[in-house]
Amino acid sequence: MNAPARLLMNFEVTPASHLLAEYQARGGYQAIEKAIRTMTPKQVTDTVTTSGIQGRGGANFSAGRKWGVINLNDGQPHYLCANADEGEPGTFKDRWILENAPHLLLESMLIAAYALQVRHAFIYIRGEFDLPYRRITAALEEAYAAGFYGKPLFGSDFTCDLIVYRGAGSYICGEASGLLTSLEGKRGYPRNRPPRLTVRGLYQKPTVVNNVETLSNLAGIINNGPDAFKATGTKKSPGTRLVSISGHINKPGVYEVEPGRPFREFIFDTCGGVPGGRKVKCIIPGGISTKVVTGEEVDRIRLDNEDLATVGSGMGSGGMVVIAEGTCMVRLLQVLLRFYHHESCGQCTPCREGMGWMHRIIDRIVAGQGVPEDIERLKQISAWNDGNTICGMGDAAGYAALGILAKFGHEFEHYITHKRSLCDGNLECRASS
Amino acid sequence: MPRIFIDGKPYEAKSGQTVMEVARANGVDIPAFCWHPELSIAGNCRVCAVQVEGRSWVEISCNMPVTEDLKVLTDSDIVRDYRKSILQLTTLNHPVDCGICDKSGECSLQDYHYEHNGTPSISRDAKVHSTKFHKLSPRITLDNERCILCTRCVRFTHEVSKSKSLGVVQRGDTSLIRGSEDGAFARDDYSDNVVDLCPVGALLSTAFLYRSRVWYLKPTPSVCPGCARGCAVDLWHRKPEWKLHALEARKNVAIERVTPRENPHGPWICNKGRDYASFVERPRAWQAMSAGTPVATHTAIDAARLLIEGARNPFVLVSSWASNEELAAFRNLLAERFTALVKADRLAQPGEPMEDAFLIRADKNPNTRGALAQFPNEWEIGMALPADCDLVLVWGEGFDLASAPPKARTIVLDAWDKPTHATADVFIPLSIQTERAGTYTNFEGRVTAFEACFPKPDAVVDAESLFASLARSTLPAAAE
Numbered sequence: 001m002n003a004p005a006r007l008l009m010n011f012e013v014t015p016a017s018h019l020l021a022e023y024q025a026r027g028g029y030q031a032i033e034k035a036i037r038t039m040t041p042k043q044v045t046d047t048v049t050t051s052g053i054q055g056r057g058g059a060n061f062s063a064g065r066k067w068g069v070i071n072l073n074d075g076q077p078h079y080l081c082a083n084a085d086e087g088e089p090g091t092f093k094d095r096w097i098l099e100n101a102p103h104l105l106l107e108s109m110l111i112a113a114y115a116l117q118v119r120h121a122f123i124y125i126r127g128e129f130d131l132p133y134r135r136i137t138a139a140l141e142e143a144y145a146a147g148f149y150g151k152p153l154f155g156s157d158f159t160c161d162l163i164v165y166r167g168a169g170s171y172i173c174g175e176a177s178g179l180l181t182s183l184e185g186k187r188g189y190p191r192n193r194p195p196r197l198t199v200r201g202l203y204q205k206p207t208v209v210n211n212v213e214t215l216s217n218l219a220g221i222i223n224n225g226p227d228a229f230k231a232t233g234t235k236k237s238p239g240t241r242l243v244s245i246s247g248h249i250n251k252p253g254v255y256e257v258e259p260g261r262p263f264r265e266f267i268f269d270t271c272g273g274v275p276g277g278r279k280v281k282c283i284i285p286g287g288i289s290t291k292v293v294t295g296e297e298v299d300r301i302r303l304d305n306e307d308l309a310t311v312g313s314g315m316g317s318g319g320m321v322v323i324a325e326g327t328c329m330v331r332l333l334q335v336l337l338r339f340y341h342h343e344s345c346g347q348c349t350p351c352r353e354g355m356g357w358m359h360r361i362i363d364r365i366v367a368g369q370g371v372p373e374d375i376e377r378l379k380q381i382s383a384w385n386d387g388n389t390i391c392g393m394g395d396a397a398g399y400a401a402l403g404i405l406a407k408f409g410h411e412f413e414h415y416i417t418h419k420r421s422l423c424d425g426n427l428e429c430r431a432s433s
Numbered sequence: 434m435p436r437i438f439i440d441g442k443p444y445e446a447k448s449g450q451t452v453m454e455v456a457r458a459n460g461v462d463i464p465a466f467c468w469h470p471e472l473s474i475a476g477n478c479r480v481c482a483v484q485v486e487g488r489s490w491v492e493i494s495c496n497m498p499v500t501e502d503l504k505v506l507t508d509s510d511i512v513r514d515y516r517k518s519i520l521q522l523t524t525l526n527h528p529v530d531c532g533i534c535d536k537s538g539e540c541s542l543q544d545y546h547y548e549h550n551g552t553p554s555i556s557r558d559a560k561v562h563s564t565k566f567h568k569l570s571p572r573i574t575l576d577n578e579r580c581i582l583c584t585r586c587v588r589f590t591h592e593v594s595k596s597k598s599l600g601v602v603q604r605g606d607t608s609l610i611r612g613s614e615d616g617a618f619a620r621d622d623y624s625d626n627v628v629d630l631c632p633v634g635a636l637l638s639t640a641f642l643y644r645s646r647v648w649y650l651k652p653t654p655s656v657c658p659g660c661a662r663g664c665a666v667d668l669w670h671r672k673p674e675w676k677l678h679a680l681e682a683r684k685n686v687a688i689e690r691v692t693p694r695e696n697p698h699g700p701w702i703c704n705k706g707r708d709y710a711s712f713v714e715r716p717r718a719w720q721a722m723s724a725g726t727p728v729a730t731h732t733a734i735d736a737a738r739l740l741i742e743g744a745r746n747p748f749v750l751v752s753s754w755a756s757n758e759e760l761a762a763f764r765n766l767l768a769e770r771f772t773a774l775v776k777a778d779r780l781a782q783p784g785e786p787m788e789d790a791f792l793i794r795a796d797k798n799p800n801t802r803g804a805l806a807q808f809p810n811e812w813e814i815g816m817a818l819p820a821d822c823d824l825v826l827v828w829g830e831g832f833d834l835a836s837a838p839p840k841a842r843t844i845v846l847d848a849w850d851k852p853t854h855a856t857a858d859v860f861i862p863l864s865i866q867t868e869r870a871g872t873y874t875n876f877e878g879r880v881t882a883f884e885a886c887f888p889k890p891d892a893v894v895d896a897e898s899l900f901a902s903l904a905r906s907t908l909p910a911a912a913e
Contacts, residue, residue, distance in 0.1 A: 187600065192474060192475075192476040192493075194496070194498065341606075342604070342605065343604070344605035345604055345605070346582060346601070346603070346605045346606065346607075346608035347582075348478070349477065349478055349519055349522050349523055349582075350518075350519065350522055352608065353523070353525045354522055355605060355606070356526075356561060356605060357525055357556060360558040361558065364558065374557075384515075384518040384519075384522065388482070388490075388491065388515070389479070390476055390477065
């Protein structure tokens, strides 16, 4: 088998590798020059569409098709925003890009801004990110000093300014419309669709919001052409994925994976398996909003969207959490539901009331006061949220709960009947065991 | 002009409308908490969900644009199930304190619960408690436990009253409606509208709090006399069949609260209009007087008739609080004998908002335009009446008797008790707006009718019949 493709993590990380000089030494800022000198904005969009790159934030929507909605000749300003509000628990892949390849993002954003004819672009970065914030602002200063931002580029009249905006630490501001509302300085409430953000987004103008990883792939796509990009990954989801893996795993961290390889190989060969040689009980494959995949399923499927879909899950945002044998799933769900309860913005009824309700139910079960109908109730509230809220957070919490309840329902029944966990109830993984 | 089908029936829609707007315009009732015809779309209550035929899921109708031949179902199985689930969630932390809630009886949540859910909560867990009796302003009390966070009030202060004084703080099921820290809500001259907007009993009028159950009250269509805008309002007072026979009998003729009717500017009125009671709950004049001596009303009328008959150059100061009908009666029956001047009965009180860009007008009288239509000349404060004027008929308030020409005789017609009435040659007490029907013409020329809330007390007279009796007794004299 060929060595796995490296599209993003294709350089050695050194204390200086994030600086402009090193980035340019690696061939940086050539893609934007190529785009401006040899391509029209429409051609850039077409190239991105041809490459088939999908959004890396979790929804897997074709980036080119999202861009295609923007009418370049509608006479109004367009906005571009990089979603660096990486709040999905278990996900920290964008952080790697922001810390180690900030110029890759900045160059790629120039390409996107050129394709969409954007004068002002934004990076909405989560407030908890400290080093990533310092790195991206320092890189932006370098880029401004080098004339990539704020000045007409390469003899064209295309100019772009970029503003880095720090969020205040809300999960819901990672949802594109909530992000834009927050960026406008309002309370971070997601907005109703229609209208789509590409029709009325930031300041009521057409806006494209893309994930940091999605954008960061653009420089490579322009440099090497869409076909080289399509040659990696699977047919339906081309390119590589950054996966951040944590939990009960020997080598946690951010990995670039090429979809289509066996899941088991990634966990046990690349990431070193579970500490103490324990079995994998289940894996949350792409942020806690994707449904869990059991250890048995991990053994037989490949790590890509298509195979994960066969077990009801997906690559999501690439935030993988490995859960070893012996972990109590009831308490795991308690942790997840506490998070969703805490992060529900409180705008629409099903999520605002439902999250608190689910949290109170699971707390009661863990306290040994559960009743058999509680399991049904959790499923019911999840179903009430599915597709019935303004944004996807209500759905996501429902998926998380439904996924665990479907595959580990017996643990909940046991907990309710015996008022104690079927497992040892220790979420920590002891290496000595 | 797309045509859409709601539950199989075709309706004409305008492009750009939403399904909710088409439904409401055609009398199809789709439940809604957060949607309000005058406010922007929030889409957060989710109770207005409908099913598009052929789809297996529901979508909210308040944000669904109409398209040609769109077919929606408002009463399919999944819509009914979904509404039920939403009402389970809405009532999850909502206290069941309807028995002591001011909104009870006119509460959307109560209505929808009985119509679309009707079952007790399926939750086993304790309700989440929250702040009660939070003073948003001296006028508005907020019960956060009852609040369903529809954000109508927030949108009202941002979009209609423009004070931007309310917002949501905290997150999730601990979200709270709160006023801005600069206290702008207390300075919002339209703040009381949020009480009507609130679909539940969360926002409460401090003045009306625990005053009465709404089902003991009935609304009488009326016009706010507070300024020349003349907003159509409902005056709520005790139903005659629920008359109190003992204790607090005063409540039988009290205006308990004021709510706006549909007006061209939307269903809004200012706070001054809500304080309608302050216009009418003042010491009334009940006793006719002749030269300061109490006399029977008919004696006073006879005395007034004699004064009018004997006058060579009488002036009348016409009330700008008189209805068009009263003004017409005066013009038809008596005006030819008088020089008529229209006066402003009421001026802005200290602290009362003078004028703004929305509703409040500088002219604090309801029928100045109507009065000027019949009597074109105006009397302004400080304007001296000619020295040869020998009779001044003062109709209503706003004229100081001391400023009448020294030799002129005076007749005062007024509803309110004032010490200066005793100095008039004749004083006759009149009825007030809540005791008679009529119309006012506002500054734009719009005519709005008001009805009587209470029967007229015997001690006072209606201006219309007073003028008739004054004219009846003078006319035969003229014929002799």
